[in-house]
Amino acid sequence: MPGRADEIRLLGVAARGHHGVLDFEKRDGQDFVVDVVMQVDLTAAGRTDDLARTVNYAEVAADVVDVVTGEPYDLIETVASVIADRVLARPLVEHVEVTVHKPQAPVGVPFGDVQVVVRRAKDxxxxxxxxxxxxxxxxxxxxxxxxxxxxxxxxxxxxxxxxxxxxxxxxxxxxxxxxxxxxxxxxxxxxxxxxxxxxxxxxxxxxxxxxxxxxxxxxxxxxxxxxxxxxxxxxxxxxxxxxxxxxxxxxxxxxxxxxxxxxxxxxxxxxxxxxxxxxxxxxxxxxxxxxxxxxxxxxxxxxxx
Ligand SMILES: Nc1ncnc2c1ncn2[C@@H]1O[C@H](COP(=O)(O)OP(=O)(O)OP(=O)(O)O)[C@@H](O)[C@H]1O
Ligand SMILES: Nc1nc2c(c(=O)[nH]1)N=C(CO)CN2
Known part of the structure; x- marks a missing residue:
């Protein structure tokens, strides 16, 4: 894609998951929030008005919830990577950036948010x-x-x-x-x-x-x-x-x-x-x-x- 690529941004998908290193995180669970930014060439979709020519963000959101509510991982790095791989497997997605927020993380001091960002390109x-x-x-x-x-x-x-x-x-x-x-x-x-x-x-x-x-x-x-x-x-x-x-x-x-x-x-x-x-x-x-x-x-x- 020459110049800056087209993007679909899906922001603030919220779901409860059981990811974390500490025992009580695995046991009790907490809220996670995920942003997904996908590079997709939207020329054909814009020309044809056809959903089949783009990425259905509702399906991506369902994938995100599936991963967040699924197998518990220690690290949000892993959660972000697994989501990125799922999104990249969609044929039209050329690059993806996934941000996983863990606003209730046990940090020990007052804090605003903790985020992990992974970027993956198709290969x-x-x-x-x-x-x-x-x-x-x-x-x-x-x-x-x-x-x-x-x-x-x-x-x-x-x-x-x-x-x-x-x-x-x-x-x-x-x-x-x-x-x-x-x-x-x-x-x-x-x-x-x-x-x-x-x-x-x-x-x-x-x-x-x-x-x-x-x-x-x-x-x-x-x-x-x-x-x-x-x-x-x-x-x-x-x-x-x-x-x-x-x-x-x-x-x-x-x-x-x-x-x-x-x-x-x-x-x-x-x-x-x-x-x-x-x-x-x-x-x-x-x-x-x-x-x-x-x-x-x-x-x-x-x-x-
Ligand atoms: N896998 C593919 N690779 C290349 N072109 C494809 C493919 N599938 C469909 N096409 C379409 O086929 C159209 C005609 O391609 P082309 O003129 O090269 O066909 P052909 O070479 O005469 O026949 P064949 O496809 O049997 O080799 C192209 O405009 C292209 O959009
Ligand atoms: N031997 C050979 N035959 C063909 C070829 C080709 O590349 N080689 N291509 C065709 C249509 O693409 C049709 N027939």
């Missing part, structure tokens, strides 16, 4: 597929376009630790729609992001646009295609699933595409993808795509010599 593993099969507007060949797009991924603010597979030459997949299309060059990038899924997709679209991508024909030949394959770690049950057409997660066709699976395995031998309710190791998915032609670009070059 989620993501998988991005790159593909091209037309010369770019700058005359670049598809392999050079994919390399340049990979370099651009390294420069996306909010994406870190980017690692990119080798490049692969792949036969077009898509039946009638791709007949006569030239071969593709494909690769996969993995990294970690603090952006919400829609924010990351917007960055991918920006890179596509910079390479002269137009989006008239579905499955048409293209100068550059960047797909968000997976957001979050499905093995930890911490991936985001989405069925809104602008962003389907995980990518609904990735599991049957050798041009995604092979490069992904190249960059991450432990890769796993959610397919419906199941989480499947990528080598197991690859076995079912043996009819699709995928060759590392360098091998292709050596064979051509």
């Amino acid at each position: 989620v593993p993501v998988v991005i597929a790159l593909g091209a099969n037309l010369q770019g507007v700058d005359g670049a060949d598809p392999d050079e376009t994919v390399r340049e797009a990979a370099r651009r991924l390294h420069r996306v603010r909010g994406l870190r630790g980017v690692r990119v597979s080798r490049l692969f030459v792949t036969a077009p997949v898509g039946g009638e729609a791709v007949v006569g299309q030239p071969d593709y060059v494909n690769a996969v990038a993995v990294g970690r992001t603090r952006l919400a899924p829609a924010g990351l997709l917007a960055q991918l679209h920006r890179i596509e646009d910079e390479h002269g991508r137009t989006r008239q024909v579905r499955w048409g030949a293209r100068t550059l295609d960047l797909d968000l394959v997976q957001y979050g770690d499905p093995r930890a049950g911490a991936d985001v699933t989405s069925s809104v057409p602008e962003l389907l997660l995980p990518h609904p066709r990735a599991h049957e595409r050798a041009f995604v699976l092979q490069p992904w395995l190249d960059v991450d031998p432990d890769a796993a993808l959610r397919v419906g309710e199941e989480v499947v190791a990528v080598p197991d998915l690859l076995r079912a795509t043996a009819d699709q032609v995928v060759r590392p670009l360098d091998v292709t070059r050596a064979a051509d010599r």
